[in-house]
Amino acid sequence: MAKTKFPSLAVILLIMAITWMFSDLGYVDMDLPWVPIIVAIIAIGMIFNRFNE
Incomplete structure (x- = not known):
């Protein structure tokens, strides 16, 4: 049975996207222009990792 890698970059991307969405909807009062x-x-890192496997 092969070990699968945990998609840590995808999880980080998901958390940041949810935070961004909540900020845009006004649920979280954050000024995160970056x-x-x-x-x-x-996303660029995920693309490069995909091609380097």
Whole structure:
């Protein structure tokens, strides 16, 4: 049985996206102008990791 990797980058991306969504909806009062940049960096990292396997 092969071990599967835990999708840690995907979980981080999901948490950041949910935080961003709650901020836009007004549930969380946060001023995070850098969230889209971090989400883009994580997505680029996931793409590079996918091709380096």
